[in-house]
Amino acid sequence: MAKSNIAAFLCGLLFSIGLGISGMTQPQKVIGFLDVFGEWDLSLAFVMGGAVISYFLLQLWIQRRFSTPMLGETFQIPSRKDLDRSLIFGAVLFGVGWGLGGYCPGPAITSLGSGSVNAVLFVVAMGMGMLLADRVISPILTHQALKS
Amino acid sequence: MTEFEVAMPLAGGILIGIAAAMMLLFSGKIAGISGIFGGMLFQQGEERTWRSAFVAGLIAGGVLLYSINTEYFENSSGRGLVAVTIAGLLVGIGTRVGGGCTSGHGVCGIGRLSARSLAATVTFMVAGMAMVALVQPLYH
Numbered sequence: 001m002a003k004s005n006i007a008a009f010l011c012g013l014l015f016s017i018g019l020g021i022s023g024m025t026q027p028q029k030v031i032g033f034l035d036v037f038g039e040w041d042l043s044l045a046f047v048m049g050g051a052v053i054s055y056f057l058l059q060l061w062i063q064r065r066f067s068t069p070m071l072g073e074t075f076q077i078p079s080r081k082d083l084d085r086s087l088i089f090g091a092v093l094f095g096v097g098w099g100l101g102g103y104c105p106g107p108a109i110t111s112l113g114s115g116s117v118n119a120v121l122f123v124v125a126m127g128m129g130m131l132l133a134d135r136v137i138s139p140i141l142t143h144q145a146l147k148s
Numbered sequence: 149m150t151e152f153e154v155a156m157p158l159a160g161g162i163l164i165g166i167a168a169a170m171m172l173l174f175s176g177k178i179a180g181i182s183g184i185f186g187g188m189l190f191q192q193g194e195e196r197t198w199r200s201a202f203v204a205g206l207i208a209g210g211v212l213l214y215s216i217n218t219e220y221f222e223n224s225s226g227r228g229l230v231a232v233t234i235a236g237l238l239v240g241i242g243t244r245v246g247g248g249c250t251s252g253h254g255v256c257g258i259g260r261l262s263a264r265s266l267a268a269t270v271t272f273m274v275a276g277m278a279m280v281a282l283v284q285p286l287y288h
Contacts (some may be wrong), residue, residue, distance in 0.1 A: 005201040007174040012205020013212075015167035015179065015251075020213035020220040022160020023153070027225040032150065034273070034280040042152040048254060050161025051168070055259035058169035069176030076176050077260070078247075083267050090246020091253075091268040093238050095275025100283060101235025102225045104250040105243060106181040108236070109203060113210020114221035121229055122236035129240020130186045137245055 004071040016110040022047040025111050027102025027118075034099050086141050090133075168256055171202075180252020181206075182243035226287040242272070 023029040023043055032041030069075060098104050103111070103122050111119035168179035175198065188199035213220045227235070243249045246268055248257065253272075257265020 002197075004175050005198050008171070008198040008201040009205040009208070011167050011171045011174070011179065012202040013209045014170070014205075015164055015181075016206040016209025017213065018160045018163030018165075018167060020160070020209065022157045022164070024160070025210075025213070025220055026222050027227060028223065031225055031280055031284065034276045035284055036277050037281045038284055039150045041150050043154070043157045046154050046157035047161035047164070050158040051165040051255045052161075052259050054162045054165030055168050055255055056261075058165065059172055059256075059259055062169065062173050066173065069172070069174060071174045072176040074176055075172070076178070078178065078257075078262070078264075080264060081262075083264060086245050087247060087264060087268055088271055090242045090244070091271035092242070092275045094242030094246055094249060095272035095277075096279045097235040097238030097240075097242055098250075098272060099276035099279030100238065101227055101232045102223075103232070103235065103239070104181075105185055105239065106206065106249070106251050108239075109181065109185065109206045110210040110213070111221055113207045113212070114214040114218070116221060116223065118223060118227065118229065118232045122232045122239075125233045125236025126185070126240035126243075127189055129237040129242075130182075130189065130244045131240075132237075133241045133244035134186075134190065137241060141245065 007071055015106065016113075018051075019107050019110050022050075024104075024107045025114075030102045030104070030107070031099070085145065086138070089141070164251075164255060165259070168251065168259075172256075178252060178256045180248045180256060182239075182249040183247075183252055186244055246272075 019025055024047060029041060033044035101122055108119050108122045112123060171177050171179040184199045184202050188196055188203055253265040253268040258269060
């Protein structure tokens with residue numbers, strides 16, 4: 001197995017430990033964070049804050065110190081700057097699903113390790129939703145954008 | 149507002165940030181979970197392999213956490229099988245069309261000061277808050 005795959009496995013492992021100890025794998029905590037008009041639970045704001053600040057500092061250091069990744073050829077960083085309809089429409093649908101189920105993709109996949117039936121159903125449905133997006137919804141959005 | 153925790157969420161968040169930065173350092177990739185999962189499903193060859201390894205790592209971490217303390221996966225949200233299935237479908241469509249989720253846009257994107265990711269994150273948070281305001285009364 002290539003070193004880069006072992007690295008990816010270890011990053012996934014560490015990522016899920018972070019999700020677990022932070023509380024992200026408990027849907028009621030996620031829902032509590034989003035419940036601003038109800039029993040608002042601010043805890044998860046610290047997850048986001050800790051993750052964003054540590055990633056910001058580390059990526060700054062990595063980009064300055066390394067011209068290529070340690071086990072790869074190039075840094076693959078998104079370069080788009082425009083705000084388009086797909087971005088916002090997609091984010092709305094994601095947010096609605098997140099609030100309904102209390103799972104976003106990382107915690108749901110991590111929760112497969114607990115044998116949770118809810119998580120299994122969520123992840124299978126998520127895969128089907130992605131297929132639907134690729135085959136049906138994104139082509140329609142692209143077609144409409146070209147017409148207008 | 150209810151009582152909230154600081155230490156463990158912050159520690160977990162920092163671990164998430166470190167894991168995502170390690171992905172950048174080693175492989176030069178953005179650790180966006182929805183993109184990694186989607187790529188695992190729809191791409192082939194090497195592009196599929198590393199993504200599968202990452203997803204396997206996530207699940208292995210879940211197994212490890214569950215063996216340490218099952219409370220990491222406590223679910224008192226009241227959400228049933230129909231709700232989580234619809235939620236999964238919406239999250240799948242939304243992250244694919246919108247190009248990312250909490251990790252790709254929320255952590256890595258904002259952490260690179262990307263305006264697109266900031267716009268996406270504000271949008272999915274507001275949409276999530278609106279949805280919870282709408283459905284949460286049904287679960288009390």
